[in-house]
Amino acid sequence: MSDPSGERLAVRKTYKLFIGGAFPRSESGRSYVVTDTHGNFLANAALASRKDARDAVVAARAAVKPWSKAPAYNRGQILYRVAEMLEGRRAQFVTEVLDAEGVSSSEAARLVDAAIDRWVWYAGWADKYAQALGSSNPVAGPYFDFSTPEPTGVVAVLAPQSSSLLGLVSVVAPVIVSGNAAVVVASEQQPLPAITLSEVLATSDLPAGVVNLLTGLTAEIAPWLASHLDVNAIDLTGAPLELWPELERAASDNVKRVLRPTETEAEWSADPGLRRISTFVETKTVWHPIGV
Amino acid sequence: MTLTAAAIPTDVASSDAALRRFLHGLPGVDQVGADARAAALGTRSIKTTAKRWAIDTAISMIDLTTLEGQDTHGKVKALCAKGVRPDPTDATCPRVAAICVYPDLVAIAKEQLGDSGVKVASVATNFPSGRAALSVKLADVRAAVADGADEIDMVIDRGAFLSGRYLEVYDEIVQVKAACGVAHLKVILETGELATYDNVRRASWLAMLAGGDFIKTSTGKVSPAATLPVTLVMLEAVRDFREATGRQIGVKPAGGIRTTKDAMRYLVMVNETAGDDWLTPDWFRIGASGLLNDLLQQRHKLTTGHYDGPDYVTID
Structure with missing residues (x-):
């Protein structure tokens, strides 16, 4: 309680990871200090180790089946529910984006609105992307031939380093909308909006393990995810440029899908198109005999 | 606790009263202490070459088990193939100790394993409940x-044990042992039904006095199955029994051991409690099915340097 002079005991925050719907400490017991753009202390964040990444992959793998089997319409509803909760925490996100990115408060508000809109936009794609990316194919024979996109499985997402919320939402939502489970490595210097997003996801109806969030050094964790044989795809967006060749080489070992970010994508406000959904789906083509 | 040879009366099994006097005269188990000791031993960190050794040792100690009503000849054959060459891509991977099946599948397993060195273990005596007439149980054993079958895993009559009819349990084990002939006898205590650590200690001594070659925690059909503290109590019992009689008895935890970390905790406990004499497949076994896949994945990780996935091991 506040004393008569109005001074309160400071509540110093030490955040944890988000793995399998729970908030465990890093297995390594490490943490690091998160500051705002002026160097003022904001909070402590967990410094994830390779074993945390391994645990996150196990959690994500377990979530792939229930999440990808959920009806597309249901996935859309759940994602929309997440957007509702994002809206409810709007003020907190604005403060965190302001601290993290050092932008003006009106710009921070614009970024948060854009992020929520982006999430809603992707939620809408849940029961529509298959129509856009699938096809029925004319073939020379008595077959009804059609192709449908299916989720690839576990996707490692290296979230963008500078766009702490809009960029994050823009890389996470398209991965999970099709039924994939994601292991996300948050922005190294600006992880707080991501941590708050994980709190939103934990209390929405999203099944445990669909999104797992690691905070820490991207360069430390990324190689383990890139070489992990139970990861099906990796998004390199937040990886340091000099690490790309190594990560792509490691990813080739089990023929992972790799998403290389484009130059123009650095402007996260632009219309993202379907590229980020289509990269993380596999096309299944069915040849169905028809009566002659 | 130490017992000298003199502490075990020569007429220990002469009557129910004599057996009860001896078993109830065993020192009580400090439950809190046993739990704490087991938890403390579970925190050891084992890395790199030691881990590599532990994984290979654990693989060589596995009784690869399938005890389902839905078991088929095909499944047993597949399991045998896996037991002989757990990792088909790596010839340095040791084979498992034994394949554990129901009695009617022993012949299939035996034919499949041939002279590979992997033994055939069969549960018997009306596994898992142990509720049948003695003659039926003995017939079960003889058939296997x-x-x-190289090894017989019998279940004790928990009903008789819990109601204090120790001599009945003792006699049953003696007769089953006689029916086994040259086959090794593992005595399943089903610790999940024994309620207290004191009972676990008494049942361990009872099984050892009656001539069991191994004492085994559980059938795997009752929860809780093997736990670290229960195994600790049993390891202390075999250690003390060897001190008192000079005869070494093996220990087999079974059920609920699913990860490499679990397996390594057991190995640490064996080494720290009974000693490294027990750290061989002849004296320590792990009854498991899923554990082998996790051990293989960890082995791949140590060999290749990157994490492995369940896609790279067989689905049993």
Whole structure:
């Protein structure tokens, strides 16, 4: 309680990871200090180790089946529910984006609105992307031939380093909308909006393990995810440029899908198109005999 | 606790009263202490070359088990193939100790394993409940041995044990042991039904006095199955029994051991409690099915340097 002079005991925050719907400490017991753009202390964040990444992959793998089997319409509803909760925490996100990115408060508000809109936009794609990316194919024979996109499985997402919320939402939502489970490595210097997003996801109806969030050094964790044989795809967006060749080489070992970010994508406000959904789906083509 | 040879009366099994006097005269188990000791031993960190050794040792100690009503000849054959060459891509991977099946599948397993060195273990005596007439249980054992079982996993009559009819349990084990002939006898205590650590200690001594070659925690059909503290109590019992009689008895935890970390905790406990004499497949076994896949994945990780996935091991 506040004393008569109005001074309160400071509540110093030490955040944890988000793995399998729970908030465990890093297995390594490490943490690091998160500051705002002026160097003022904001909070402590967990410094994830390779074993945390391994645990996150196990959690994500377990979530792939229930999440990808959920009806597309249901996935859309759940994602929309997440957007509702994002809206409810709007003020907190604005403060965190302001601290993290050092932008003006009106710009921070614009970024948060854009992020929520982006999430809603992707939620809408849940029961529509298959129509856009699938096809029925004319073939020379008595077959009804059609192709449908299916989720690839576990996707490692290296979230963008500078766009702490809009960029994050823009890389996470398209991965999970099709039924994939994601292991996300948050922005190294600006992880707080991501941590708050994980709190939103934990209390929405999203099944445990669909999104797992690691905070820490991207360069430390990324190689383990890139070489992990139970990861099906990796998004390199937040990886340091000099690490790309190594990560792509490691990813080739089990023929992972790799998403290389484009130059123009650095402007996260632009219309993202379907590229980020289509990269993380596999096309299944069915040849169905028809009566002659 | 130490017992000298003199502490075990020569007429220990002469009557129910004599057996009860001895078993109830065993020192009580400090439950809190046993739990704490087991938890403390579970925190050891084992890395790199030691881990590599532990994984290979654990693989060589596995009784690869399938005890389902839905078991088929095909499944047993597949399991045998896996037991002989757990990792088909790596010839340095040791084989498992034994394949554990129901009695009617012993012949299939025996034929499949041939002279590979992997033994055939069969549960018997009306596994898992142990509720049948003695003659039926003995027939069960004889049939499995006749089909070629190298090891018999019998269950004790928990009802008789819990109501204090120790001599009945003792006699049953003696007769089953006689029916086994040259086959090794593992005595399943089903610790999940024994309620207290004191009972676990008494049942361990009872099984050892009656001539069991191994004492085994559980059938795997009752929860809780093997736990670290229960195994600790049993390891202390075999250690003390060897001190008192000079005869070494093996220990087999079974059920609920699913990860490499679990397996390594057991190995640490064996080494710290009974000693490294027990750290061989002849004296320590792990009854498991899923554990082998996790051990293989960890082995791949140590060999290749990157994490492995369940896609790279067989689905049993």
